[in-house]
Amino acid sequence: MQLIITDAWLAKSRAFHLSGTKLVAALLGLSLVLMLVSLGMYHWVFLKGAREGWPIIGSLVKLVVKDEFAQRDRFMRENIEVMAKKLGEMQAKMLQLESLGERVSGLAGINPADIKIKPGQGGALVSGRDLSMEELQATLNDLDELAGQRADLMTVMESRLFEQKIKKMMVPTQLPVQGGNLGSVFGWRIDPITGKSALHTGLDFPADTGTAIFSAAGGVVVTQEFHPQYGNMIEIDHGNDLISRYAHTSRVFVKKGDLIKRGQKIAEVGTTGRSTGPHLHFEVLVQGVPQDPQKFLNAGRNLPSAPQVAKVTPAVTSAPVPQMAASAGQPAAQR
Known part of the structure; x- marks a missing residue:
């Protein structure tokens, strides 16, 4: 396409040659300008009508706003x-x-x-x-x-x-020797060495030398020594003036001051001290006074069957000393 532009007196003229591409671009540009001008006019007229309350535009604005608020209210109610x-x-x-x-x-x-x-x-x-x-x-x-x-x-x-x-x-309720029969029980008996009546202050568990001995409860080792009657002896403090004692051991794996867990291996069965054969002598003391350990073991879960507990094997036992009197803080004088 060729356009010729002349002035009013036809004295001058100028020719423009537009190809198809340039013509399309010009039309698109002109359309865009018209759209922007229309949008600006619409926006100006709409805002002016809304502000000044023109009847038609005001009604339209109210309808749009009402619908928007209704949607918001419905959305809020649903949530x-x-x-x-x-x-x-x-x-x-x-x-x-x-x-x-x-x-x-x-x-x-x-x-x-x-x-x-x-x-x-x-x-x-x-x-x-x-x-x-x-x-x-x-x-x-x-x-x-x-x-x-x-x-x-x-x-x-x-x-x-x-x-x-x-x-x-922290209460000694676990058997110190697993699977062993109970020998001499707590109470008065005939001492196997002297043949006289004496108080046995604990429980005897006959077992082979080297059998593992476990702590009946958690606590702290307060005594680990060799005693003339108890032999290799361990005492564990469980708090609240409660102490458990393990005597006649052959080997000891803990020392004074050690923190002991319930069921921890602390020694092995032996026959040291005043003893007639390999066994563990087990005591429980409250405020230094010997108590029947069977009462504590009965409260535990790992007890042997009743026939085993009742079985007494006096042939292998600790040998008590006549006329023993238990005193707080000191070992009993007989096994």
């Missing part, structure tokens, strides 16, 4: 309803947790009132469409407070149960 349902589920689970906590607190010996735990709170939520955002927030705050209280209670119960477990592990 509140979903949140309310989730909150209801959380409340139900919290009530279950509260009930469980009350049962466990009884096992732990804890009264929730002693640690300022409020009584149970909860209940069914109203429908999400009837629940305002303020009510939802208030319910969430109450639930958060209740969850914090339950967490405090669980922490206290965990501490108390852990304390009880530790105390249980």
Whole structure:
């Protein structure tokens, strides 16, 4: 395409040659300019009409705004309803947790009132469409407070149960010799060496020399020495004035001051000291006074069967000394 432009007197003229590509580009550019001008005019007229309250434009603006607010309100209500349902589920689970906590607190010996735990709170939520955002927030705050209280209670119960477990592990209730028969029991008997009546202050477990001896409970070794009557002797302090004693051992694997775990191998059976044969003499002392170890072992889980406990083998035993009197803090005078 060729365009010729002349002035009013036809004195001058100028020719322009437009190819197909240039013509298309020119038309596109012109269309873009017209669209921008139209958009600007529409925007100016629409804003001016909305501000000045022109009847048609004002009605159109109100319709658009009303629809937008309706969509927002519907979206908010739907979200509140979903949140309310989730909150209801959380409340139900919290009530279950509260009930469980009350049962466990009884096992732990804890009264929730002693640690300022409020009584149970909860209940069914109203429908999400009837629940305002303020009510939802208030319910969430109450639930958060209740969850914090339950967490405090669980922490206290965990501490108390852990304390009880530790105390249980510190009581000598485990057999010191596994699989062995019980020889002489606690109480008065005829001393196998002197033939006179004497108090036997522990339990004898006959076993072959070298049989493993295990700690009946956790504690600290307070004595590891050779005693004229007990032979190689170990004493373990379990706290609360409770001590277990292991005598006549052949080999010892611990020393004074060692921290001992429940069931740890501490020595091997022997016949050192005042003894008629290889066996372990086991004692339990409370405030230095010998107690019947069988009462502690009966409270344990790893006891031998009743016939084994009742079986007495007096042929191999510790030899007691006549007229023994137990005194606090000192070994008994007979085995």
